[in-house]
Amino acid sequence: MITLLARPGSLVAGAAVPLEAEEERHLAVRRAGLDSAIELLDGAGTRADGRLLQDGRRLTVRVERLTTEPQPAAMVLAVGAGDRDRFGLLAEQAAQLGATRLVPLETDRAVSVATRLRHAHLERLRRRAREAIKQSGAAWAPAVDEPLPLAEFLSRPRVGTAWLADAEGAAPPGLPAADPLTVAVGPEGGFTAEERALLLGAGFRPVRLGPHRLRFETAALAALITAWLARQRGRHG
Amino acid sequence: MITLLARPGSLVAGAAVPLEAEEERHLAVRRAGLDSAIELLDGAGTRADGRLLQDGRRLTVRVERLTTEPQPAAMVLAVGAGDRDRFGLLAEQAAQLGATRLVPLETDRAVSVATRLRHAHLERLRRRAREAIKQSGAAWAPAVDEPLPLAEFLSRPRVGTAWLADAEGAAPPGLPAADPLTVAVGPEGGFTAEERALLLGAGFRPVRLGPHRLRFETAALAALITAWLARQRGRHG
Numbered sequence: 001m002i003t004l005l006a007r008p009g010s011l012v013a014g015a016a017v018p019l020e021a022e023e024e025r026h027l028a029v030r031r032a033g034l035d036s037a038i039e040l041l042d043g044a045g046t047r048a049d050g051r052l053l054q055d056g057r058r059l060t061v062r063v064e065r066l067t068t069e070p071q072p073a074a075m076v077l078a079v080g081a082g083d084r085d086r087f088g089l090l091a092e093q094a095a096q097l098g099a100t101r102l103v104p105l106e107t108d109r110a111v112s113v114a115t116r117l118r119h120a121h122l123e124r125l126r127r128r129a130r131e132a133i134k135q136s137g138a139a140w141a142p143a144v145d146e147p148l149p150l151a152e153f154l155s156r157p158r159v160g161t162a163w164l165a166d167a168e169g170a171a172p173p174g175l176p177a178a179d180p181l182t183v184a185v186g187p188e189g190g191f192t193a194e195e196r197a198l199l200l201g202a203g204f205r206p207v208r209l210g211p212h213r214l215r216f217e218t219a220a221l222a223a224l225i226t227a228w229l230a231r232q233r234g235r236h237g
Numbered sequence: 238m239i240t241l242l243a244r245p246g247s248l249v250a251g252a253a254v255p256l257e258a259e260e261e262r263h264l265a266v267r268r269a270g271l272d273s274a275i276e277l278l279d280g281a282g283t284r285a286d287g288r289l290l291q292d293g294r295r296l297t298v299r300v301e302r303l304t305t306e307p308q309p310a311a312m313v314l315a316v317g318a319g320d321r322d323r324f325g326l327l328a329e330q331a332a333q334l335g336a337t338r339l340v341p342l343e344t345d346r347a348v349s350v351a352t353r354l355r356h357a358h359l360e361r362l363r364r365r366a367r368e369a370i371k372q373s374g375a376a377w378a379p380a381v382d383e384p385l386p387l388a389e390f391l392s393r394p395r396v397g398t399a400w401l402a403d404a405e406g407a408a409p410p411g412l413p414a415a416d417p418l419t420v421a422v423g424p425e426g427g428f429t430a431e432e433r434a435l436l437l438g439a440g441f442r443p444v445r446l447g448p449h450r451l452r453f454e455t456a457a458l459a460a461l462i463t464a465w466l467a468r469q470r471g472r473h474g
Contacts, residue, residue, distance in 0.1 A: 072448075093455050098448040136449035171469050211309075211335040211465055212373035218330050221455065225462045228448055232408050 001039055002032055003134045004061070008044035016053060016060040022127075024059050027052070043130050043141030045069050069139040071100070074180035075227055076159050078103040079220050080187025081117040081147045082110040088128050090217045095132035095142050097224035101159075102129065104147040107195055110187035117147060150195055154202045158182060162204040164196070165219040169206030175230035183207075183223040185216050238276055239269055240371045241298075245281035253290060253297040259364075261296050264289070280367050280378030282306050306376040308337070311417035312464055313396050315340040316457050317424025318354040318384045319347040325365050327454045332369035332379050334461035339366065341384040344432055347424035354384060387432055391439045395419060399441040401433070402456040406443030412467035420444075420460040422453055 004023040011017060017040065019027070032038075032052060038061045040048040046068050050061040077094055081087060081104035094102055104117050117125070122144065130141045160180025163172075175181060184191075184204055191199065200206070209222035241260040248254060254277065256264070269275075269289060275298045277285040283305050287298040314331055318324060318341035331339055341354050354362070359381065367378045397417025400409075412418060421428075421441055428436065437443070446459035 093452075096447065096449055096451050096455050097459075133449075135452065138449045172466065210333065210462060212333055212370075212375045214333050215330075215372065218333055218458065221458055222334075222462045225447060225459045226466060229409065229463060229466055 001037055002027070002030055003039040003041060003137070005130055005134065006040040006042045006048070006061075008042045011040060011042050011046045011048045011063060011066060013048075013063055013066045016055060016062050017048070017050075018055070019059045019061065027059065041133055041137075041139060041141075043133055043139075045071060045139050047139050072098060072140060073178050073231070074100050074159050074182075075224065076101045076103060076180070076182040077142075077185070077220055077223065078105050078153055078182065079185045080105050080107040080110045080191070080216060082113045082187040082216070083115045084117040084121050084125075085115070086217055087117045088125060090220055091125050091129040091142070091144060092132040093217075093221055094224060095129045095138065096136040097221060098138070098228055099142040099224055100140065101143045101145065103145045103153060105153055105184070105187075106147050106149045107187050108192045109189040113188070119146060122146060150191075150198065154198055158203065162202070163207040163223065164199050164204040165209050165214070165223055166206035167208060167213045169208040172207050172209065172226045172230060173205075175227060175234055177231045177234040179231075179234075181227050183220075183227070185220045185223065188216055238274055239264070239267055240276045240278060240374070242367055242371065243277040243279045243285070243298075245279045246283075248277060248279050248283045248285045248300060248303060250285075250300055250303045253292060253299050254285070254287075255292070256296045256298065264296065278370055278374075278376060278378075280370055280376075282308060282376050284376050308377060309335060310415050310468070311337050311396050311419075312461065313338045313340060313417070313419040314379075314422070314457055314460065315342050315390055315419065316422045317342050317344045317347045317428070317453060319350045319424040319453070320352045321354040321358050321362075322352070323454055324354045325362060327457055328362050328366040328379070328381060329369040330454075330458055331461060332366045332375065333373040334458060335375070335465055336379040336461055337377065338380045338382065340382045340390060342390055342421070342424075343384050343386045344424050345429045346426040350425070356383060359383060387428075387435065391435055395440065399439070400444040400460065401436050401441040402446050402451070402460055403443035404445060404450045406445040409444050409446065409463045409467060410442075412464060412471055414468045414471040416468075416471075418464050420457075420464070422457045422460065425453055 049065040050063040165185045287300045402422040
């Protein structure tokens, strides 16, 4: 079974959905023949099973079966936006682990990183987060926000329970399955004392996510896995 | 505070411990002056605080205080040995997350990877796992075994409870804090059906480690975080 991406909202039962150019290239690499079984994911909850067709010069997928999944409880990951390659890998792994939104934070210690993530890299980052669901099979891809200063992030309404990834924090508390969660993770080098005070003042609770000090990408993944497990416990007792 | 590595067993209270060449280079980069406070980790449970001294042409550290930590419960991570760069990153993250032993497995789907991990890369991999504890502050570094075939791994006595990372498995069970654990993770592309049957026959229990299908490195990290959390729960009720 070959899995491809489709534009959000483009999947309609019975329709012949034209493939995006990038997905056509992907099919060429896979050497897929006409009438191959194709799974399409729109990254916004809809999954379609269909068959590959030729329609003039374009490849399309005739949708035979549609399923939709409700949006999962919010899992917002706000991470200091340092090196863009490492952030790209993080976006990919965050998609596999069920993040619903990724917020790159401009922080004091990330702002001096020469290779740091900037607005210009955003489209590629979004594409990478969406691409990751092809392998993971997730119906929802994470949204990826524009990089924004920590203070601006904190001035927005907070989404659900808020954790601050912190080696000195408490063990992770339980989490009811349907509760939204926001986790803030510092960049390489961490948040400054001032930034940490801002986060605590905004209600972020320091939570320890592993046995030792973690690098920022590892802390972000640990937060997602911890949240998933906490919700599993919340669901099954 | 500057943290450096020392050879296992080399740390003795009151002694002047000569630094390894690689650590001397690290100090030069950090521009550390004589009498700087240095933390030494031997990766085998001993941590020393001391001061930097010049002894002829060599730099040494005069050990002022020693602490030792008991070896943690075994956390063996046996992972299909595909691409060596990705395996290197895994070794680094596994050290941060408390793996006690990393076993590279030769499996059917990893053996055809051109860039796969081989015996020749082992020293570098071991160094990378040890280097990681400088940042994480762990007293113990994971051991890294020679790559070995899955069947040979399974013929050895099994260490503790055994999980097989599997997207179709059960939710992670609880784990008493002091219980050893072995987790097997397939390479990119997964274990074959035959390999999976071997693992199940050897008592490995399929455990699901996240909401979706995970890439092998992500699954390995998820296993370590899950085990840490399960032991935290086992410890605190």
